[in-house]
Amino acid sequence: MNTAQAQLGGVLAAGGPELTRLLERTERRLSEVAAAGGPELGGHATATLSAGGKRLRPILVFLCANGDSDDRLVAAAVAVELLHMATLVHDDVLDGAALRRGRPTVFAEGGRLAATATGDLLFSRAFAELAAAGSEDAVRALSAASSALARGELMQRADAWSPDVTPERYVERCRLKTASLFDASCRLGAVFGGRPALATPLGRFGERIGLAFQMLDDVLDVVGPAERTGKPRGADLLDGTVTLPLILARRHDEVLLDLDPPLDAERAAELCHRIAATGALDKARDQALTHVAEAKRSLDDLDLPEPRRRALDLVGDGVVARYA
Amino acid sequence: MNTAQAQLGGVLAAGGPELTRLLERTERRLSEVAAAGGPELGGHATATLSAGGKRLRPILVFLCANGDSDDRLVAAAVAVELLHMATLVHDDVLDGAALRRGRPTVFAEGGRLAATATGDLLFSRAFAELAAAGSEDAVRALSAASSALARGELMQRADAWSPDVTPERYVERCRLKTASLFDASCRLGAVFGGRPALATPLGRFGERIGLAFQMLDDVLDVVGPAERTGKPRGADLLDGTVTLPLILARRHDEVLLDLDPPLDAERAAELCHRIAATGALDKARDQALTHVAEAKRSLDDLDLPEPRRRALDLVGDGVVARYA
Numbered sequence: 001m002n003t004a005q006a007q008l009g010g011v012l013a014a015g016g017p018e019l020t021r022l023l024e025r026t027e028r029r030l031s032e033v034a035a036a037g038g039p040e041l042g043g044h045a046t047a048t049l050s051a052g053g054k055r056l057r058p059i060l061v062f063l064c065a066n067g068d069s070d071d072r073l074v075a076a077a078v079a080v081e082l083l084h085m086a087t088l089v090h091d092d093v094l095d096g097a098a099l100r101r102g103r104p105t106v107f108a109e110g111g112r113l114a115a116t117a118t119g120d121l122l123f124s125r126a127f128a129e130l131a132a133a134g135s136e137d138a139v140r141a142l143s144a145a146s147s148a149l150a151r152g153e154l155m156q157r158a159d160a161w162s163p164d165v166t167p168e169r170y171v172e173r174c175r176l177k178t179a180s181l182f183d184a185s186c187r188l189g190a191v192f193g194g195r196p197a198l199a200t201p202l203g204r205f206g207e208r209i210g211l212a213f214q215m216l217d218d219v220l221d222v223v224g225p226a227e228r229t230g231k232p233r234g235a236d237l238l239d240g241t242v243t244l245p246l247i248l249a250r251r252h253d254e255v256l257l258d259l260d261p262p263l264d265a266e267r268a269a270e271l272c273h274r275i276a277a278t279g280a281l282d283k284a285r286d287q288a289l290t291h292v293a294e295a296k297r298s299l300d301d302l303d304l305p306e307p308r309r310r311a312l313d314l315v316g317d318g319v320v321a322r323y324a
Numbered sequence: 325m326n327t328a329q330a331q332l333g334g335v336l337a338a339g340g341p342e343l344t345r346l347l348e349r350t351e352r353r354l355s356e357v358a359a360a361g362g363p364e365l366g367g368h369a370t371a372t373l374s375a376g377g378k379r380l381r382p383i384l385v386f387l388c389a390n391g392d393s394d395d396r397l398v399a400a401a402v403a404v405e406l407l408h409m410a411t412l413v414h415d416d417v418l419d420g421a422a423l424r425r426g427r428p429t430v431f432a433e434g435g436r437l438a439a440t441a442t443g444d445l446l447f448s449r450a451f452a453e454l455a456a457a458g459s460e461d462a463v464r465a466l467s468a469a470s471s472a473l474a475r476g477e478l479m480q481r482a483d484a485w486s487p488d489v490t491p492e493r494y495v496e497r498c499r500l501k502t503a504s505l506f507d508a509s510c511r512l513g514a515v516f517g518g519r520p521a522l523a524t525p526l527g528r529f530g531e532r533i534g535l536a537f538q539m540l541d542d543v544l545d546v547v548g549p550a551e552r553t554g555k556p557r558g559a560d561l562l563d564g565t566v567t568l569p570l571i572l573a574r575r576h577d578e579v580l581l582d583l584d585p586p587l588d589a590e591r592a593a594e595l596c597h598r599i600a601a602t603g604a605l606d607k608a609r610d611q612a613l614t615h616v617a618e619a620k621r622s623l624d625d626l627d628l629p630e631p632r633r634r635a636l637d638l639v640g641d642g643v644v645a646r647y648a
Binding site: 086087090093094111112113114116117118119120121123124125127128130131132134136139140142143144146147149150151153154157 | 410411414417418435436437438440441442443444445447448449451452454455456458460463464466467468470471473474475477478481
């Protein structure tokens, strides 16, 4: 068990047996939904879902609720996870990725068409699932997150290889492509979980956690090693994706301003060293930790039972632990 | 004005000024939704929507309603058209298509990422729009159609270049990739338009019209010419897509059983001649016409006001007129 998994175990302990039960129901429902996609598509969708993942977004849904079990909460948890999986499947198509979490991607196994269709299917099912919860606001929240994810992906590609990406633009991109779904997860949990008055502050908590999650992911990409991240060190550089460590390092090392495709793995590793040498990794990590600290502090103002508060704190710690 | 446009004019006349007003509202809302996608994505989405199209699915929504104006009907019409556009944008990515309706595709203008993200955005917006109508059943109906479209696309690709595709499997594919959204359009119109008891029979009407639409599209692909279809003659053959004319012609010409990629345009044109020589085009067209005739006849059993009945008949005739 690695540090992040241990931390997740802490979250589960703090969330109590009800959280575990809700997550089990979520897994079962995810399997049912994937299997309903017909023989070809269902196989791909099932493989995608069973490849696992931390189910961080469903956990946020449940932890932002008041602890009572409710079918609508499970529907919301399933919906946010399906939407997350849909974007991963489409991202793998765009990146031509062969592996994710150590398993072949749908793109690698079934090709571009199967992967695009699988992503579309997962999108459709996400909305159908949430519709069953019978809340127009909820479907709108998911749709807003879904649009944000698409816009974030596009922004990332528009900024590829650019020497001019500002930290502010980078943060906006993280907000769109990652934090928006964390935000929606928390909001849905609050709305369906008997805490509608806390939807906005809990959404903001989720957004900050999501920002930190993406920032630390981007730091890890430069730090490596591949055994730990599941992708080659400097994968973002190879891809032209301009992340915070590179943006900050460029202020101190002009060589980093002038990157052009194609890079090879050796050159990418060398650039990772140069980025690290400027101290940019610590600065980027500090920004992420600040977001986590502020997210946790923001919970002080909310009227949450102590075990719930502790579990949400542990989610924040878990995001940081992935880095440690 | 070509025959199909003239026929559509007949539909609009039969639908009365209220239909025209509803379609105008639909256009305005489609523009608003596209523009809300942010600068990069909004541009692509707006270009896609303003490239036009027959708006056949919105017309079906309105004609299956009782004629009273209702915001939910416009929401449903916008949703089905957005879903249709989303699949076209993704199809163009998969086909590497440069042109659609004589204009550059999003894929050609913005590349694979922009087009995939634009499709995802249009998907998201479709569900958001329908959610605003506040009906769980409606979102489920759209989701079912959306899943069917994805499954149909996958089935088409799985059957590519296959010598074994049966007419039954072909019809099932048409049902999934085309007729399901016609079906959903009619159902949504009936449900939101004060005719919930007619949702199933009107959905079945839409399904038959959709089947005929796809079948005639596939016949036209073999007939050509490019000036009329907007794509090279035999585009399906070049793509490996096995359609009804080819399936039927294979019973009479063994050369057609053994197709392998890549084909060039000259060979595709020659194969189109061989298919036509077997009489398969007439047989395929007859099957489509039978579906239209049965669709129209099925309306006899429904209690519809005469102008509505006439307008729905004209939609069926319009689908046939594309072929004439």
